[in-house]
Structure formats: C-alpha cells, structure tokens
Amino acid sequence: MKRLAQQTKEERQKQAPDVSYKNGDRRNLVTDLDRANQRVLIEKVQSLDPEARFVCEEAGERRATTMAGQVWFIDPIDGTLNFVLEDRDYAIMMALYQDGEPVLGWICDVPAGRLFHGGKQTGVYMDNQALPVVKNQSLRDAVVIVSGRRLVVGEKPYGEMALQARAVRVIGSAGISFTRLFTGSAQAYLSKLSPWDLAAGRALAEGLGYQVKNLDGSLPNMLLSNSVLIATNEIHREISKMAKD
Known part of the structure; x- marks a missing residue:
C-alpha cells in the first residue's frame, strides 16, 4: 500500500x-x-x-x-x-x-x-x-474531531460536545481523523460515515481500546452509513448521554 x-x-x-x-x-x-x-x-x-x-x-x-x-x-x-x-x-x-x-x-x-x-x-x-492502548480520558480534557457540516447546522449533540471539549477539529478525511486518534492527538471522532470511511478505522481503533459505536450504543451496520462515535469509554458515555437528553 x-x-x-x-x-x-x-x-x-x-x-x-x-x-x-x-x-x-x-x-x-x-x-x-x-x-x-x-x-x-x-x-x-x-x-x-x-x-x-x-x-x-x-x-x-x-x-x-x-x-x-x-x-x-x-x-x-x-x-x-x-x-x-x-x-x-x-x-x-x-x-x-x-x-x-x-x-x-x-x-x-x-x-x-x-x-x-x-x-x-x-x-x-x-x-x-x-502503538499503545488508549488512555480513558474524559471529554473536558479531550480534543474531538467532528463533521463540520453537522456542527454548523446544530445537529445534536455536536454543539454541546464542542462546548465541553478542550478543543474541536474539522479535518475532512475519516482516515486522517482516525490517525489523530491512534497517535493520541485527539480522543474522540463523531461523524456520519459510509462503510468504506469506517471499516479500516474501526478495525484499528478497536485494537487500541476505543469504543466504535452508534450514539445509541448499537454496533454500526457495515453495509450502511452510520453516525458513529469513536471515543474512549468515558467520552463515549458522556456524549451518548448528551444525545439522549
């Protein structure tokens, strides 16, 4: 490759x-x-x-x-x-x-x-x-990567998540966003991803201890597009709660 x-x-x-x-x-x-x-x-x-x-x-x-x-x-x-x-x-x-x-x-x-x-x-x-397994950081200490379009239109829970995180990044590439998680420069990534956007990153992220799930806690359907949160266990818990409230 x-x-x-x-x-x-x-x-x-x-x-x-x-x-x-x-x-x-x-x-x-x-x-x-x-x-x-x-x-x-x-x-x-x-x-x-x-x-x-x-x-x-x-x-x-x-x-x-x-x-x-x-x-x-x-x-x-x-x-x-x-x-x-x-x-x-x-x-x-x-x-x-x-x-x-x-x-x-x-x-x-x-x-x-x-x-x-x-x-x-x-x-x-x-x-x-x-690469080392991810540390279980919380949202207040995290850099989160998001879909810029969904943040701008105010889709839940992007706005609240952005306010509570230490910093927010918009990159425009799922692959590069995943590499930021793998190297520790970000701790969460939330976006709507097509199967080919998600598949490799999911395999690698789960290997490092990240949770890769839909906001309701279900596993992504790998033949369809999904709004997926890739994050530490603690951040996944915090953001999933925002989505429900």
Whole structure:
C-alpha cells in the first residue's frame, strides 16, 4: 500500500487530477486516481482470493450484500476534496472483515508516508512501531474531531460536545481523523460515515481500546452509513448521554 501511496503522491504533484462530480454535488468529488487506485487494490486482493467480495467507494464493482464470510472494504482516496484542493490530509484505506467482525485494517496517510495497520488480534502499528492502548480520558480534557457540516447546522449533540471539549477539529478525511486518534492527538471522532470511511478505522481503533459505536450504543451496520462515535469509554458515555437528553 505504501508503494501505491507514493505513486499517488507523485502523480498529484506532477499534475492536477482529472475531477468529476458524483450526482452533481460540487463537494462530492471523484478523480481518475480514485478509480485507478481502487482497481489496483481490488486486483491485488483478487490475486490472493479470486472469490473475494468488496464494499468500495467508487462505482463499477459488484457490492457485497451480506457480511457473511469475508468482505473487503476499499476507500482508494479518502478526503478527495482535500486531495484535489489542498494536496494534504488524505489517505488510502482498506479493511478485511469476517462474518461482520473487523479482522485487519490499513490506513496510509499519503502525504506523511505513514502506514497504520493491524487489529485486535495482531496489535496496531504505525509502520513498525507498536502503538499503545488508549488512555480513558474524559471529554473536558479531550480534543474531538467532528463533521463540520453537522456542527454548523446544530445537529445534536455536536454543539454541546464542542462546548465541553478542550478543543474541536474539522479535518475532512475519516482516515486522517482516525490517525489523530491512534497517535493520541485527539480522543474522540463523531461523524456520519459510509462503510468504506469506517471499516479500516474501526478495525484499528478497536485494537487500541476505543469504543466504535452508534450514539445509541448499537454496533454500526457495515453495509450502511452510520453516525458513529469513536471515543474512549468515558467520552463515549458522556456524549451518548448528551444525545439522549
């Protein structure tokens, strides 16, 4: 994956990517490199497992309709708007699930050249460095990462959470947001996430002791979009209570 990340970085620096819009939404971009990266990753998995099933961000692949057995999740460029407009804060993500449970996740912070990988059974690593289990901080001491759009429109519990946290960040990439949790520069992340936004981060976050659940305490449906809170146990308790009150 790091080789693909380096190729993506070099292509972006050579020339502006070819951009189109999904469903006419000027904020929802797709580039030629999104499509090319997805194909590379799918072909790599299929070389090992010709019967592999996928849930991918970009169109053109038959999507898994059940989580039974093995399912691969691919986000070929996460944070495409950042990638196109700023050439920063974007990632490549992939994950393997078995019967609905996360097994392994990979998130490559492309600009920084860092690869986060692992899961509950293997431990979680940044390149070759093992990462420590998260400390159970409370909200008042935490940096929280949020969906900027949901904070602006006042969706519950974003406003109260932002007021009670030590600091709030809006990044625009699920993958990069997850890496902030893994390295300890943030302790909570709340956003509505598509399956490919969530899958790798969930595998890695749970491996580090974070709770990854919907605000009502239920587990995310990995075939649908979910409003998911990734946080320490204490922060999860505090924010879930705000959502109920």
